[in-house]
Amino acid sequence: MPDATAIDLVRTLYQAFEDGDHDAIRDCLADDLRWRQAASAVPAAGQDTTGADELLRRVVVHFEQEWDGFTEEVDDVFAADGRVTATGTYRGTYLATGRRLEAEFCHLWWVEGGKIRGFRQFTDTAAFAAVMRG
Numbered sequence: 001m002p003d004a005t006a007i008d009l010v011r012t013l014y015q016a017f018e019d020g021d022h023d024a025i026r027d028c029l030a031d032d033l034r035w036r037q038a039a040s041a042v043p044a045a046g047q048d049t050t051g052a053d054e055l056l057r058r059v060v061v062h063f064e065q066e067w068d069g070f071t072e073e074v075d076d077v078f079a080a081d082g083r084v085t086a087t088g089t090y091r092g093t094y095l096a097t098g099r100r101l102e103a104e105f106c107h108l109w110w111v112e113g114g115k116i117r118g119f120r121q122f123t124d125t126a127a128f129a130a131v132m133r134g
Helices: 003-019 022-028 052-066 125-132
Strands: 029-036 048-050 067-080 083-094 099-112 115-123
Touching: 003 022, 003 067, 003 083, 003 099, 003 115, 022 029, 022 052, 029 052, 048 052, 052 067, 067 099, 099 125, 115 125
Parallel strands: 029 115
Antiparallel strands: 029 048, 067 083, 083 099, 099 115
């Protein structure tokens, strides 16, 4: 897959997250998706999530229900050989505490056969923990 196409697919997924469009999210992901959240302070922390349905249930729905205005503002996206790297900033308000989050991230994506097959998240987990503590 050309690098520009891989970048477009990742950007499409970010938009689907922003829109809360679960069908569009599923369309971007391979059946054998392997998704790994950062080691602490986020849903499914440090665990592998497999497949779109599990990702929606264990991660996406939590952000939709527990946060107000949660966004992933992407600054830069780079690709090489089906590997995509995106950097940016998470923003949103954690409903349980009313605290506002601003945390930088780096996302690594693996794209094969027109689908996203892998994801790895790196973020400021201390910022998440501080916002989520009551």
